[in-house]
Amino acid sequence: MPSKFPSARAGLEGVSGDSTAPVAEKVGVNPEAAEVAGLDALELQPKRDKGRLGKRVWRSTWPKVLAIAIVLLVWQITVWSEWKPIYVLPSPSTVFTDLGNVITTGDFWDGVRVTMTRAFTGFLLAVVIGTIIGALVSQFAPLRAAIGSLITGLQTMPSIMWFPLAILLFQLSESAILFVVVLGAAPSVANGLISGIDYVPRTWLRVGQVLGMRGVAKYRHLILPASLPSFISGLKQGWAFSWRSLMAGELLVIVPGALSIGVRMQQARDLSDSSLVICYIIVVLIIGILIDVLFNAADNALRRRWGLLSS
């Protein structure tokens, strides 16, 4: 009989011959494989290699590296196959040379700075406005009836349709850009909050009521923490919307000097410079991924607190 660790039952599995046994198969699983089992991993995650930082980093890195390697390989093979002329589908090396050239100019980083400043300002504004609207709409039934659906309606509007209004209200200022960004992102934030609030378990609401929570305290201590998961996913969507709106909105006002990412992207397209287009796709992807990593960190911290993830 095996003496150590959970392999004992697995050993017996063949003997029992009961293939419907839901348990035996589960226990025999080794920790690394359990990791792979995804959801089950939430429960079965091995605790032992905590602190072995190197291993942990490696484990979250190799799939990324592999994925990138595969993409590059497929790309290069497509290029070699000469399926399309090289000026339509440039090779990875061309693109990365271009990318290298682009990101080594200070001008590019100025553009990144301009764009990120706008993105963060706009997003923060959208979060504030979206949160307030979401809270109000979920709180007051008539308001919900009045503008609940309008929120999603606004969201489906292409940013470009807001340009005339943005120009009308804010002339050609930075505010016009922010306006477009906020209109793009705030509905997601509001919707995330509303849906989170709608799904706060009844029991918790009742507990809050018994504890005498009301008004701001209720939001601070009950509604917000309880709807945080949905709120965060609303923020994530809001970020995606705000970024997309920004890319369009930046074409509204072009400030000579530092060229924002949106303008550069458009320019690359206008020049039909496919290598440059791919460069900017990569730049935008990387920014998007970096931001997503931030959101995921917040999300994981939350899930750990809530006991949905083994720490």
Next chain:
Amino acid sequence: MPSKFPSARAGLEGVSGDSTAPVAEKVGVNPEAAEVAGLDALELQPKRDKGRLGKRVWRSTWPKVLAIAIVLLVWQITVWSEWKPIYVLPSPSTVFTDLGNVITTGDFWDGVRVTMTRAFTGFLLAVVIGTIIGALVSQFAPLRAAIGSLITGLQTMPSIMWFPLAILLFQLSESAILFVVVLGAAPSVANGLISGIDYVPRTWLRVGQVLGMRGVAKYRHLILPASLPSFISGLKQGWAFSWRSLMAGELLVIVPGALSIGVRMQQARDLSDSSLVICYIIVVLIIGILIDVLFNAADNALRRRWGLLSS
């Protein structure tokens, strides 16, 4: 002492003089006012006028009517104030005359049909693809590490940047439009599902495990229903993304026949016809709102089933 219905304690409230009393205030509230109290209404909703359909419809309609009336009024006043020339900010009557003219042409409805067909096809495709990707990503840890963040990254890409790739892969066909729509919407759907799965309470997962759920059965009977709220909100966001992507994507290919809504919007802008632009903003808003109403119906049915809403 009052003899009937819940006003008794309210009557005593003044007497007791205990202003911190969390309960007395709550009970005294009359049903209509409780409705307004929003969240609390979830619990305190009066049951009596069930079936009094007319009243219910009226209750959900008047805020909308009021909201529309207010918007129209503000708009008309702005027009009267002659803040901007009439050709920049047309009056509501001009716009509604135009709108009337537009929607009474069969051509317009053909366009709506074309666009809605694309929207639904694209959205359905996005839902299928997003669901599969979301399920896989949440299931396999390495996949999550590899492409989890990429999903959000892709989402932040303006649809217009996919045009080159769309043409590369699909030439100028309907498929190119669908490609852009799917790329826009699928990440939201996937993200909604992933976040829903991540927040499935541990207890339910354990119940599922004990019941011997695995593979497809686990998704069918546990994961999907449990993550449905978040999934639906992902669908809602996905719809917004797909619609926006569609409005851009429709400019890619003009298929002989009816002029799609996206093309018409663009034309209205190109003609600097602000009245027509507002017409199409209204059309798109209305479509967006109608779809949102569908989503809300699904959401309410769900909340009722889950016991989060009094039926």
Next chain:
Amino acid sequence: MSLLETRDVRTDPLVRLENVSKTYGSGSNALLALDGVSLTVQKGEFVCLLGASGCGKSTLLSLVAGLDQISGGTLDIGGRKVSLMFQEAALFPWLSVRGNVELPLRLQGVSRPERRKRADELLDIVRLRGFGDKRPHELSGGMRQRVALARALAQNADILLMDEPFGALDAMTRDILHDELERIWREQRLTVLFVTHNVREAVRLGDRVILLSSRPGRVIEDYPITHERPRRIDSPEVSGQAGEITDRLRAEVARHAQ
């Protein structure tokens, strides 16, 4: 503490239900959970509620706490502060154990060090010293129930409603908490409405034990418990009266089962 002293305060009706009824749902789906319940609880009284599963005990507490609206009759608690310990622990997962206990204190505006001191005291009372920094999901079922008790006590309410508070505890831990609860009740002159399935527990703690009938819930019996405090749960007096009440309860459930 003499019986006379506790009697003193009993002339002051604090919770009064008159002919209260409660219907859930409507139409063909309607369910009459409580029907014509009349009940008066004096200030400082400890009243225990007994009844079959599903007879409406929790419903009654939620009505008194103002969480649900009554469908008929009169309910009056004179605007007192009410605290309710739910049947399920219902702790907030985003707060630590201490955070959960501190929450009512925060809402009362108690200062941070004061809060912390009080929360630690309460955790001591429920025998969970040292568990303050754990999260709710790291506790056993019985431990969670005790945290919920500590949270309810932290509320400093006039009326304490308790829904099977000791259902998930072993006999010994329960005995300890009986003593603690009795002490706090006496010291703070609380009014307690206590739901339980353990008849001996009811007799051990209550000034009165009220029996509810099965669906719809009605008051069918009101036993005053006059044994002198402190009582012991395994004392012959408690056992004796518990036996008597149990028989009555069995008869009621049997009647309903037919």
Next chain:
Amino acid sequence: MSLLETRDVRTDPLVRLENVSKTYGSGSNALLALDGVSLTVQKGEFVCLLGASGCGKSTLLSLVAGLDQISGGTLDIGGRKVSLMFQEAALFPWLSVRGNVELPLRLQGVSRPERRKRADELLDIVRLRGFGDKRPHELSGGMRQRVALARALAQNADILLMDEPFGALDAMTRDILHDELERIWREQRLTVLFVTHNVREAVRLGDRVILLSSRPGRVIEDYPITHERPRRIDSPEVSGQAGEITDRLRAEVARHAQ
């Protein structure tokens, strides 16, 4: 059914724990929940587990059910099908009461009419006939627990793990369910591991009553219960042995409290 007949099957060890330990968390935060637990349950045996709140009873069940991994020792259930009734009812809110009970049957591929028949039978057994179309949130705490019991029974498992299944029930309903559970156990030759805080219940039902020590959980006593079945919970034999076990338990909790 004679005792001899039940003894017959006891030569077949079905659940075996040898020196099992379980640690939650790691580092400074680690908590040793179970330490060196050895326990063998024969096929067809009804074993009751007693222990103070937080001593690791639920942990033990979840290890046997394969929901958590053991941190040390050997655990072997021979690949049998296990069904676990959780301490909290944990019903699925998106399914009706009947849907919840039918779920294990669906997973077994039972046909729809068959499923429905079986679910109605089970709801009858737990005395919830007529509640099949309600949703979990429309039930009282005790009713939910009974639905969870019906769901666990629907699983048709070889080993039935029950975590305080009758904690929220009144005495009478509990008695009825004791009888039903005993009948099913006998008819289907189930192996049952039953956690409770009610010592008399343990003596009423069990072939053996196992006592766990407080944190960390260890087996400190293993009482064989030899009274002939059917037993009555208020019979003198049951009360007598329950008293004895209670004293031992009290001693253990008191030891730990120091």
Next chain:
Amino acid sequence: GGDDEGSSSSSGGGSAEAESLRLGYFPNITHSPALIGVNKKFFETALGSGTKLETKTFNAGPAAIEALFSGAIDATYIGPNPAINGWAQSQGTGLKIIAGSTSGGAGLVVREGINSPADLKGKKIATPQLGNTQDVALRAWLKENGLNADQQGGGDVSVLPQDNATALQAFAQGAIDGAWVPEPNYSRLILESKGKVLVDEKDLWPSGLFVTTHLIVTQEFLKKYPGTVKKLLQGHLESLDYIEKNNADAQKAANAQLAALSGKPLKDDVLAASFKNLTFTADPVASSLFTSAKHAEDVGLLKPVDLKGIYDLGPLNELLKAAGKPEVSDAAA
């Protein structure tokens, strides 16, 4: 047309000066006079210290018109189409064309194997935008050659309005068979995608001239600050002069400004080819505007619009006269 009312209303006006002039233009080679004027500071010099120059750039005509109408800019370089649309939408109250800027530089480029209009049957041809100059030119030309094309992309020839970037890529990949586009894409299709010129639009117009870009101002600004407008025109003319006299330097200046605005200059061969195809002139070639509008009406892409009074060439002609150059006319052909 009439050289009467327009010119008289402003030429007589005083020399009121605005505090600032907000001028719009596109980072596009057809806007070279603006690019060069900004790069070489011709505008700033002409405006003097009294008036501050603020420049705004746009990506497309509609946005520029929106900005003009909402008061965010006072004047802008712009193509004929948006100007006509703006004129029509504002019922002749929003703007005035005060000078020409660029002419020529557009045509139909097709792939190898298409040699005559007849070969276009069943082919896909892109234009920049439904109802714009090139689109109208293509449709009119097709009609002349007995081919029909409807607004929805059907007919003998499929006309597909598309933004320039898409059209270029689609052509490179064979997704379309040709495109009627302006510079610099006209040259790029030829140079980069090995396209073949089927029609050079120059050949379709009497003097080889047709308007591509001109300069417009809001009527309000024109009325209030005729002096400033005149100085703007002064700068504009200097820019045109510079192009005429120092063509190579002008190309460099235009490209430098382009690079500053868009991060990347045009390739030299494209730049040179574009400059060769374009004519930079203060003459707005009014006749081509009227004819083009007429064509648009004919193919149903424009509601009948009265363009009378869209030009106010008085200030320009004063300056031209002072410089001893021939005056220009706003008369229809």
